[in-house]
Amino acid sequence: MKSGHKSTKSLLGGVVRALSTGRRMPGCEAASAGKTSVMDDSLSPRRPFPTDVVHPTAVDAAQRSGPSAGRARGRRWRRSSFGLYVPRSVRLSPEQRIVEVAAAMPPGAMLTGWAALRVFGGGFFDGSDAWSKPAPVPVLVEADKRLSSSRARRVLRDRALPQPVLFEGLWCAPPERAVIDAMRLADSGRDAVVALDMALAAGLVSVAAVRRAWSGEIRRVGSALVRFGLRYAHDRSRSPAETRLRLVWLLDARLPSPLVNPEVRDRRGRVIGAPDLLDPRSGLVAEYDGASHRGRDRHRVDNTRRERFLQAGLEPVTVVAGEPVAEVVRRLHAARRRALRRSPTEHQWMYASEEREREISA
Structure with missing residues (x-):
């Protein structure tokens, strides 16, 4: 990390909205007019902490480590907190906001919630609130x-x-406490699930470790959100949109619990793909297509993949950003009815159980 130098890297915005201050009961954001089921994804679950953030400095009359008092009052510097300054040209990326708040923390205080998870490498934790505006950096x-x-x-x-x-x-x-605080401060139960799922995807925590760290105090603020997050978390989700699609599948469509990112093969043992969600009984498949799927080459790959699913007797449903929950639910039910009408002889696919996949990958 550098001090007193301009940030040069362009940092992508994330999509986890886990720090809104609004209070709602867990899972209350069910399907409604205009409500979308998922949001766009463009990041990886992991991202290294950048080396070009600028640490705030105090006034220095010699101007060796910071600006003079006169320069600090000028147009080229801004005050980040009491007695600390950074060049005005520095962009307020999530990491920059974090280091500026951390510089003003008293002894014994620590970052938590989305900020700590971002420091640990959680790529989807950008500190945006429910309105996609910068949320405050949580300090414990x-x-x-x-x-x-x-x-x-x-x-x-x-x-x-x-x-x-x-x-x-x-x-x-610690990561377990940080994700607990992220869930406690989440705008809704579904946001709490997204926060835990993305910490799991980044390899920062395990569900068992979070359960051990959670005291489960009924009167603790946000305890219902934490319980909701722990109930619906899944360690195989790879993006916020996948998690939100799975919650629509479970809570709005009320379909049986799906397999998440299972490896599916045809009867000859050839890999067809790993769909986001799979109903192993009917062969219903649900996938989310985000911004990364819009290019010509990726679109061609997706079409080929869909054809393979259909040829193997699966029934795929593709969901895109901005699609109303009610419409997604309708399409999922219609596709499942079609899948259940298929003859068993049309089922030319098989999958490995999640437990077996873990054994193979180990």
């Missing part, structure tokens, strides 16, 4: 610490703090 402090929330930070208090982790030069809550 002792209950009696004199620190208030602001536009830039959200202060969480606890009587017993976890042992902090120093990562990339920043003090963070």
Whole structure:
């Protein structure tokens, strides 16, 4: 990490909306007019912490490590917090916002929620709220610490703090506690599931470890969201859109629990593909097509893949960004009815169980 230099890398925006301050009951965002089932995906579950973030500096009369008092008041610098400055040209990427808030943390405080998960390498944790605006950076402090929330930070208090982790030069809550706080602060139950799924996809936590770290206190703020997230989390989801599509499948369409990203083969043992969701009884397949599927070459590959699914006796449904939940539910039910009407002789596909796939990959 550098100090006093302009950030040069262009950082992509993410899609996890796990830090809105709105309070809703878990799972309440069921199908409604205009409500979309999924959102666009363009990132990887993992991303390294950039090396070109700019750490805030204090005023330095000699101008060796920071601006002079006069320059700090000029147009080329901005104040990031009390007594600390960064060049005005520095772009406020998620990581930049994190280091600016971290620089003003009191001793014993630590980053948590989306910010800590981003530091640990969670690619989908960009700190956007439910309106795609920058949400405050969550900071965990002792209950009696004199620190208030602001536009830039959200202060969480606890009587017993976890042992902090120093990562990339920043003090963070352990990944399990960080994802618990992300779920507690989520805008809805489905956002809580997305937060946990993406931490799982990034390899930062396991469901078992999060369960152990969660005390399950009924009166704890956000406990219902955490329970909802733990109930519906799946460690094979690879994007927020996949998770949201699976929740539409389960909660809105009320279909049987699907297999997630299973490897499907034809009767000759040739790999057909690994669909996002598969109903092993009927052969219903559901897949989400995001921005990465819009190019000509990718579209050709997707068409070939769909033909292979149909030839093997599967019934694929493709969902795109912006599609209303009610329409997705209607298409899923219609496709499943078609799949169940197929003759058993048309089923020319097979799959390995998730447990068997784990054994093979190990």
